[in-house]
Amino acid sequence: MTATVIxxxxxxxxxxxxxxxxxxxxxxxxxxxxxxxxxxxxxxPASQVYVRSKGKQTVEVGMKSVEHRLDEDTSEVDLLGLIxxxxxxxxxxxxxxxxxxxxxxxxxxxxxxxxxxxxxxxFHISNVGLLGTGQKSMVxxxxxxxxxxxxxxxxxxxxxxAVVIGRSNIVGKPMAQLLLGESCTVTIAxxxxxxxxDVVRRADIVVAAVGRPEMVPGDWIKPGATVxxxxxxxLDAPEKGEGKTKLVGDVDxxxxxxxxxxxxxxxxxxxxxxxxxxxxxxxxxxxxxxxLEEPEGLTV
Ligand code: NDP
Numbered sequence: 001m002t003a004t005v006i007x008x009x010x011x012x013x014x015x016x017x018x019x020x021x022x023x024x025x026x027x028x029x030x031x032x033x034x035x036x037x038x039x040x041x042x043x044x045p046a047s048q049v050y051v052r053s054k055g056k057q058t059v060e061v062g063m064k065s066v067e068h069r070l071d072e073d074t075s076e077v078d079l080l081g082l083i084x085x086x087x088x089x090x091x092x093x094x095x096x097x098x099x100x101x102x103x104x105x106x107x108x109x110x111x112x113x114x115x116x117x118x119x120x121x122x123f124h125i126s127n128v129g130l131l132g133t134g135q136k137s138m139v140x141x142x143x144x145x146x147x148x149x150x151x152x153x154x155x156x157x158x159x160x161x162a163v164v165i166g167r168s169n170i171v172g173k174p175m176a177q178l179l180l181g182e183s184c185t186v187t188i189a190x191x192x193x194x195x196x197x198d199v200v201r202r203a204d205i206v207v208a209a210v211g212r213p214e215m216v217p218g219d220w221i222k223p224g225a226t227v228x229x230x231x232x233x234x235l236d237a238p239e240k241g242e243g244k245t246k247l248v249g250d251v252d253x254x255x256x257x258x259x260x261x262x263x264x265x266x267x268x269x270x271x272x273x274x275x276x277x278x279x280x281x282x283x284x285x286x287x288x289x290x291x292l293e294e295p296e297g298l299t300v
Contacts, residue, residue, distance in 0.1 A: 001223060003260040006149050012272035015148070015298070016061055019279045022295040023062040026286065034286035035064035036094040036120065036278070037086045041079065041105065042072040047098045054096070057275050063282060064091065072102055079105060080113050087115040093289055094120035094282035099170075117289060120281040123170065131177050138281055139300055143175040145273025146207060146228045147182070147300060153226060153262055157182040163200050165189045165216070165250070166209035171230055175207050178300065196220075208250035218255030227256050227263040230270050 026032045036058050040051045051067060058065035068082060079097075086095050095118045101107050111119075116126040122140035130137030150157060162184040166172035176188045189199050200206055200220040208216050209230035221227060231250025240246065249266030257263050264270055280298035287294045 001259060001261070003227070003257045004153075004262040005257075006153060006226075006228075006262050006264045006269060008145070008149065008264055008269040009272045011149055011152070012145075012276035015273070015276035015280055016057065018295065018298060019063075019276070019283050020061040022283050022287075022298070026283075026292070027062065030290065030292065032286065032290060033062070033064050033091070034094070034282050035066060035089075035092045036096065036282045037066040037068065037089075037092045038096045038098060039068045039070065039079070039082065039086075040098045041070045041074050042102050044100070047100075051098055054275055054278060057279060058282070061279055063279070066092065074102075074105075076105055076109070079110060083110070083113045087113075087118060092118065093286035094118055094278075096121050096278065118285055120278055120285055121170075122174065122281070128169070128174075131174060134181060138285065139178065139277075140170055140174045141277035141281060142171050142209075142230060142270060142274045143178050144277045144281070144300065146175060146230065146270055147178045148277070149264065149270075149273065150205065150226065150228065151182075157184050157205070160184045160204040161187075161202055162205040162207070163187045163189055163203035164207045164209065165196070165200070166207075166211075166230075168209065171209040172207075175209065175230075179205070179207075181300065206251075210250045212250055213248050214250070214252040216251040216256065218252060218257075218259045221256050221259045223259050224261040225259075227251055227260045228270065229253070229264050229266050231266065232271060 055065045086092050095114050111123045116124045119138050122138040127137040162179045164172050164176045167188050167190045176186045179186045197220045205226050207228045213233040229249035229251045233248050234245050237244045237246040247267045284299045
């Protein structure tokens with residue numbers, strides 16, 4: 001068997017197109033431009049790349065993008081003051097504080113100071129609780145992107161066995177909640193899970209969010225299963241030339257693709273969907289803030 005490749009890049013482009021259409025309607029019919037504010041504290045190079053990319057894509061779909069770049073030694077009081085200002089700014093519908101924060105800042109305190117209605121990352125404790133109890137919430141972008149791809153590929157996920165490897169607050173746990181919401185039978189595996197290969201072999205859907213390069217081999221995969229690889233790991237690639245690197249996921253793509261029914265590649269799978277879902281969440285937040293109907297297909 002050779003797996004169908006789930007093309008996250010093409011899917012993300014379709015999501016961005018939908019977002020752009022809705023932004024156009026909001027402007028034309030209501031005179032509203034959705035606005036996304038991104039706050040970056042410090043100089044982390046990977047975070048800088050993400051923030052640039054988010055800003056560029058926000059503008060490309062017609063939304064207002066505001067970036068706040070703060071010094072590494074910004075105090076908690078100053079950061080909370082900025083978030084308060086953004087919470088009260090009617091032109092800002094989504095606020096994202098880029099993680100990780102410098103160590104002197106309390107990440108939970110900062111995230112929970114964002115207005116839940118503007119928490120487009122879906123990390124505020126209120127949104128976590130709403131998702132966990134099956135209520136309307138802001139859904140974390142990466143798991144939302146994974147779910148959109150799974151829904152498109154399968155239609156109904158009801159009754160399927162799903163194994164999520166990883167229990168982080170930003171990927172593993174919300175992913176499991178979303179799959180439960182789709183009536184999957186969900187197992188969350190982690191570093192203490194016994195007999196992980198056997199657990200994974202039971203799954204119709206495997207979501208790997210571990211952060212260990214190519215950890216899941218093909219012989220852990222049930223024939224025909226769908227494999228969603230969230231991992232982004234940068235490895236040295238001397239075969240491509242001196243100093244070159246490459247991105248790999250948490251699953252061993254070549255061996256898994258021989259057994260799986262469908263699989264997301266790295267790069268070009270889950271990664272592009274994350275920013276597309278951030279834009280989708282911003283439009284959703286803007287519609288909710290203005291009491292307008294939410295765009296179909298951009299949230300769960
Ligand atoms: P975390 O480090 O927060 O969590 C990793 C999880 O994997 C933990 O729950 C850990 O278990 C589990 N784990 C670690 N080792 C093993 C093992 N040997 N067997 C089973 N489980 C294990 O990572 P994140 O959730 O933040 O990210 C996971 C991956 O996804 C990373 O590669 C990250 O770069 C990528 N990512 C990609 C995004 C995208 O846009 N595509 C967005 C966010 C993340 P325990 O809890 O027991 O320690």
